[in-house]
Amino acid sequence: GENVEQHPSTLSVQEGDSAVIKCTYSDSASNYFPWYKQELGKRPQLIIDIRSNVGEKKDQRIAVTLNKTAKHFSLHITETQPEDSAVYFCAASGGGNGGSQGNLIFGKGTKLSVKP
Amino acid sequence: ETGVTQSPTHLIKTRGQQVTLRCSSQSGHNTVSWYQQALGQGPQFIFQYYREEENGRGNFPPRFSGLQFPNYSSELNVNALELDDSALYLCASSWGEGLEQFFGPGTRLTVL
Numbered sequence: 001g002e003n004v005e006q007h008p009s010t011l012s013v014q015e016g017d018s019a020v021i022k023c024t025y026s027d028s029a030s031n032y033f034p035w036y037k038q039e040l041g042k043r044p045q046l047i048i049d050i051r052s053n054v055g056e057k058k059d060q061r062i063a064v065t066l067n068k069t070a071k072h073f074s075l076h077i078t079e080t081q082p083e084d085s086a087v088y089f090c091a092a093s094g095g096g097n098g099g100s101q102g103n104l105i106f107g108k109g110t111k112l113s114v115k116p
Numbered sequence: 117e118t119g120v121t122q123s124p125t126h127l128i129k130t131r132g133q134q135v136t137l138r139c140s141s142q143s144g145h146n147t148v149s150w151y152q153q154a155l156g157q158g159p160q161f162i163f164q165y166y167r168e169e170e171n172g173r174g175n176f177p178p179r180f181s182g183l184q185f186p187n188y189s190s191e192l193n194v195n196a197l198e199l200d201d202s203a204l205y206l207c208a209s210s211w212g213e214g215l216e217q218f219f220g221p222g223t224r225l226t227v228l
Contacts, residue, residue, distance in 0.1 A: 001175075006158075032215045043120075043206065043219040044159065089158050093215055094172065103172050104149070104217065106158030 002027040004092050006107025013080050014115055021110045023090035024072040032093035033066060033073045034104070039086045047088075048075070080114045087111050120209050120220035128226045129197050137192045137223045141209030147171075148190035149217060150182060153204040165190050166212075194225075202227045 003026045013019050025033075034049035050057045050064045050073065057064050061080075066073040077084055087109045094103030121140045129135050141148050147166045151159035161174035165184035179195040188209075194201060204224050208217035 004158075034216070036219075043221045046216065046218060049216065091158075094161070103161045103164065103174065104151075104159075105161065108158050109156075 002030065002092060002094055002105045004090060004105050004107045006090050006110060008110060009108065010111045010113070012113045012115065015080060015082060017080055019075075019077045019080050019084070019112055019114075021075045021088055021090065021112075022072060023074070023092075023107050024070075025092040025105070026071065027092065027094070028068075028071065030092040030094070030105075033064070034091050035062075035064060035075050036089045036091065036106075037086045038089065038109075044089060077112075080112075082114050082116050085112055085114045120207060120218055122205075122207055122220040122223050124223060125221070126224045126226075128228065130228050131197055131199060133197050133227075134193065134195045135197060135225060137194075137205050137207075137225070139190045139192070139207035139209075139220055141188045141190070141207075142218055145209035145211050145218075146188050147210045147212060148184060148188065149208045149210070150190070150192050151206045151208065152176075153206055153222070155203070159206055162192070197227045199227050201225065 006023045031052040036044035037047045038044045061078045063076045090107045091104040123138045149164040150162040153159045163173040164171045168184045181193045184190045204222045206222045208219045210217045
């Protein structure tokens with residue numbers, strides 16, 4: 001079945017620096033790739049997503065890139081702030097093999113720490 | 117616009133018992149997906165309900181079952197609880213067959 005690998009598992013940056021988190025997926029039928037931010041004890045919050053017909057999408061300080069050929073996608077956060085500290089999860093939509101497209105397969109998460 | 121809500125917030129059960137968790141979808145959404153999130157892990161897909169029918173299932177045994185009601189709210193039932201069922205159970209609502217999903221706050225289940 002679909003597998004999503006996420007790296008790194010922890011990331012520490014200075015305030016103002018950029019942070020990059022990378023994910024790879026295995027199912028070429030996946031066509032939707034969201035990113036979620038989860039603060040301690042809170043729900044995962046959708047922060048940005050990208051579909052397979054787009055190579056890049058940007059929303060203020062956050063951008064996501066997708067390389068369908070290589071089956072990898074990345075989250076870029078610029079000008080990081082202490083409030084960006086959280087666990088970030090990438091996900092890929094379930095593809096074929098009987099799974100619904102609404103089946104999101106998540107990576108194991110990246111704990112981002114932004115030091116003031 | 118009303119967000120996704122879940123009840124209860126926390127629950128403690130003993131091994132072998134049964135539990136029912138509830139989810140109300142965000143207004144305007146007709147699809148509910150359920151996920152299990154173990155400590156330190158990403159959410160794992162259990163199943164999705166669309167138009168009151170199961171629309172996809174992850175790698176979970178049949179003792180995990182669900183329902184969706186005409187108002188699009190949903191229940192997750194787990195029978196014969198095992199210690200490994202201890203986790204945060206998240207539901208997410210969406211429109212149609214559910215790519216853009218919004219999560220509820222979760223129910224923390226502890227099995228002793």
